[in-house]
């Protein structure tokens with residue numbers, strides 16, 4: 214069974230065949246964060262789904278070299294640092310640290326390399342020089358350098374936009390329009406204004422453009438001009454990835470990345486969650502309401518290319534699902550009295566069948582939604598066999614096999630036991646049910662016009678950190694307030 218990946222470049226599911234002649238090593242680059250603030254759960258969707266892809270490739274036996282950059286110099290960083298009254302470098306450092314803390318909370322493994330843009334300025338300048346020498350770039354009078362889009366015949370092959378559509382995506386800056394030869398030309402090297410972070414270059418003091426950074430770090434960190442997989446959110450397809458392709462391929466004359474993967478948006482109230490719209494939820498804020506296991510499960514509950522809605526219903530469903538399998542696993546361990554051997558699942562025909570279904574889903578463009586269906590069936594079986602063993606009628610070997618398979622699935626999805634909430638899951642299930650019970654009692658009290666009692670219930674729950682929200686559809690509750 215071959216892994217098939219939906220490749221944005223070919224617009225179809227392609228068989229995955231790595232460049233490595235031995236077919237083992239895989240070079241993988243994911244566009245990382247611009248560190249001017251804490252990342253939100255929308256960004257986290259990218260980090261988590263790519264982490265699952267990496268784990269699946271490893272499970273298939275590939276040696277994955279996974280690189281994710283950190284953009285630590287950028288207009289937004291400079292602006293934000295000015296607001297906070299600290300140097301841009303210090304601001305970037307603060308949010309880089311927070312990035313690592315937050316990915317760890319979500320069970321996202323650090324990349325093999327996290328190159329920072331500011332550490333690669335020298336090779337970035339060399340890449341710009343190479344593009345100028347090849348007739349693909351030119352300097353303007355202010356000391357900026359631009360990529361000449363007309364010089365690269367394949368421009369647009371990833372996003373397949375026509376020139377008019379491309380222009381719509383462009384921010385019109387009159388000063389820039391004056392400096393460029395053509396409206397679509399984009400910045401490779403940006404001349405510094407006084408007081409901005411700057412490096413010496415053949416064109417004067419300046420800093421690298423964002424697109425250039427990724428081209429350079431991807432090739433440098435992989436020691437290759439062509440890499441296997443390049444990924445990012447769908448919003449990066451144009452112009453960011455289109456421009457990465459143009460710069461890299463114009464410079465080297467070789468294909469830059471063979472498989473382009475783009476994840477869909479996390480939406481909130483029907484809109485993309487984003488920093489600029491201000492409708493975002495940070496990991497800190499969410500962890501006060503939901504545990505990490507719930508958040509991670511929620512993020513993998515849809516196939517990565519689809520849009521995913523951030524709603525209380527979806528998060529509550531994720532919470533319920535994770536409680537179910539965490540509890541099933543704990544009960545199995547209690548009955549077994551020991552941890553299952555990791556490969557015990559191989560001894561059970563039923564486990565092998567479930568594993569094959571899971572693998573089929575994952576090999577079909579990392580379809581985690583479908584993979585979860587076989588995880589849920591596995592949990593049903595696990596509970597049935599465990600109950601039978603408790604009654605003295607079941608097969609302990611089968612119980613061990615199914616428990617081991619659950620560990621395998623959870624390891625691949627990264628929904629592992631270390632993300633489970635600290636409080637005992639059984640207890641928290643009951644407390645959830647108790648809250649529902651009190652909501653019910655309160656509704657009855659209100660119908661009986663016992664408003665004092667109803668308000669008392671609401672206030673005392675609020676004192677425990679449980680907030681009730683009334684709507685025509687009924688009352689919902691959440692933790693925190």
Ligand code: AMP
Nearest residue numbers: 246247255256259445446477478479486
């Ligand atoms: P940024 O820090 O905004 O450059 O984003 C970092 C990564 O998160 C990029 O791959 C983005 O495409 C991705 N991303 C940003 N917002 C969302 C969202 N609402 N849903 C899914 N991915 C997103």
Ligand code: ZN
Nearest residue numbers: 244245427453
């Ligand atoms: Zn990038």
